[in-house]
Amino acid sequence: MMSDVPLYKNKVLFLSQNFFIKDNRSELLLCAHKYDFDILFFSEVSNFVAAVEADGCHSLYVIDLDALHNMQADMQDSRKTLMLGELLQRLPCKHSYVYLQSARQGSRFLLQQRLVDSNCLAYAEKPIANDVLVDKLFNLFVQQKRGDLVRLIYLGELAGLDPAALLDERIELTHHLDAQTLHLRVKELQPDIVLITDAEYARTESLVRVLRKNMEADPVREIALLQRQPDPALTRRALASGFDAIVPVADADLLAAQLVNRASKIRIGRDLIGKDRATGLLNKVGLQKKAQDLIRRAGLEGCQLAFGVIDIDKFKTINDTWGHYFGDIVIKRLSLTLASQVGESDLLSRFGGEEFVVVFWDCTLEQGWARLDAMRQAFCAIPFEVGAGDFRHFSFSGGVAAYPEYKSENELFLRADAMLYEAKEGGRNQICAASSGQRRSAAH
Incomplete structure (x- = not known):
């Protein structure tokens, strides 16, 4: 190549x-x-x-x-x-x-x-x-890898932690003051870690149960008790009520170091569960949660999203003609092409096989169509050497839908996928956008 x-x-x-x-x-x-x-x-x-x-x-x-x-x-x-x-x-x-x-x-x-x-x-x-x-x-x-942002929310008074220093470690710290609205803030922010001081827990021991019993709660979210003084009886009650860990807070620097370590483990777990091994991109599991979080954020900030689904054209023919190993090379090369054109706030996923999903942050339907079409043109320009001196070019088709016209991750995917089908039926090597009627065909 x-x-x-x-x-x-x-x-x-x-x-x-x-x-x-x-x-x-x-x-x-x-x-x-x-x-x-x-x-x-x-x-x-x-x-x-x-x-x-x-x-x-x-x-x-x-x-x-x-x-x-x-x-x-x-x-x-x-x-x-x-x-x-x-x-x-x-x-x-x-x-x-x-x-x-x-x-x-x-x-x-x-x-x-x-x-x-x-x-x-x-x-x-x-x-x-x-x-x-x-x-x-x-x-x-x-x-x-430095990894994604890890969100942390804590309830109660906690002196000595430096939010700016933690942010340098890709940890976002949010202080919440009201125990009775903690469950609402957790639902809104979807943090990876929830910290509750022993004083707040002693006043309201049902806190963790309220967080845990929500059917929509993230099952891998870590909830830890911040304990100033050893108290075996309180520790036993806390663990029995659903806390994942008891963290001593006698020293703010030591607490910060523990949070950095915990954040690192969370990132590793996320990557191993939510990343595609062949390309390093998000897989279907990883995309689903991040897309839902991005849609939630777009709703809070009044932003638009463009949701694109793409599929390599005639990929079965590529595999059958030059072998599955060469097909894997084409997939990797496409992933690099796409990754080079997404922003820090965008999402990119290998959704399965030769199908990819890209979510553009703060992007209209028309802008999303244009960005996806630019990716299509970049991929089409890559020469693949299938034999000595024998170079071929491949293409993909895509469909785009937009938020807030379609509200949920599932609605966006289904609509964009329908547009992808339309692009395939219309001759491949083009992008179709939902409700805009826009499409562009490349020369075959």
């Missing part, structure tokens, strides 16, 4: 002389590509270190410790073994590393101690199957 846009969003730099994975190297690469990252292999320490130093800190750096036994310390050194300490000294200290080791190495605690004290992002024991290794590396990519 010929394009200035990298095919894979992420990459792994891998230092290993002997290919140790249970399966073969080509299969490892195939698994990695499906998860939208590439692996670059290095057999020389100097080349690996140079590549790490030149990298922009967005990659993962993986080291097979067994490779040390077959590497010379430098070009003039005749030793067969490079000592771990020598390697650690050479590695750029601004990066963290993933170490792979044998079961024998893993049984040595002092070695584990040396690793985790030396910029260790993670370590794993080998042999390890390709799909397992790739899945674990993908999780590490997820953990390194």
Whole structure:
């Protein structure tokens, strides 16, 4: 494929002389590509270190410790073994590393101690199957992302927390004062975490039950009790009434650190549940909640939304002609094309198979149609090399509907999907917009 846009969003730099994975190297690469990252292999320490130093800190750096036994310390050194300490000294200290080791190495605690004290992002024991290794590396990519905003609401008086500092960590802090309207504020803001001080809980012990018993409540929302002084009896009652955790609040800095850790775990959980593994985009589950939140926000702020559904034209023919692996490449390339043209407040999802959904924030129906058509043209311009010197171009069709003409996420999807069907029936490679009659056909 010929394009200035990298095919894979992420990459792994891998230092290993002997290919140790249970399966073969080509299969490892195939698994990695499906998860939208590439692996670059290095057999020389100097080349690996140079590549790490030149990298922009967005990659993962993986080291097979067994490779040390077959590497010379430098070009003039005749030793067969490079000592771990020598390697650690050479590695750029601004990066963290993933170490792979044998079961024998893993049984040595002092070695584990040396690793985790030396910029260790993670370590794993080998042999390890390709799909397992790739899945674990993908999780590490997820953990390194700054992630989405985590919303937190707290009830009661809580001194010392710095909302601006938490916002820098992508945590939005909202203070609520009235226990009897907390359930309404939670319904409005849809926070990820609810914090209730022990004083407020002691006054109104039904607080958590009111939040939990709402049929529309988010089942994964965390509700924690902020406890100033240990009180075993109150703690037991709180846990029995539905609190997920008891958090001590003697030190504001310590509380802030705990909230940052909890927010990180929430993001990881969201990504693993709500993201498509092959593209890193929202999946159907992730889109549904975020779209509902965006519609709620649009209603509060009086904004419009444009909701688009697109589908790659003749995708079955692509798979049947050039294989499913090539079809996966087309899907990944489309995801990169779409992602490059969405804003921070927009939503982008791989809804399933070759179907994608995009939601444009503060956007009219006409503007949404124009933006989706620009995406169509950008995708159509990409040359795909299906064989040596043989380049093809592919297309997609799309449909657009708008909020507030259609009120719910389900109504918007159904209407946009109906417009997509109209675009397909009308000859493909075009965008149709609900109620506007607008469409544009590309030259075939």
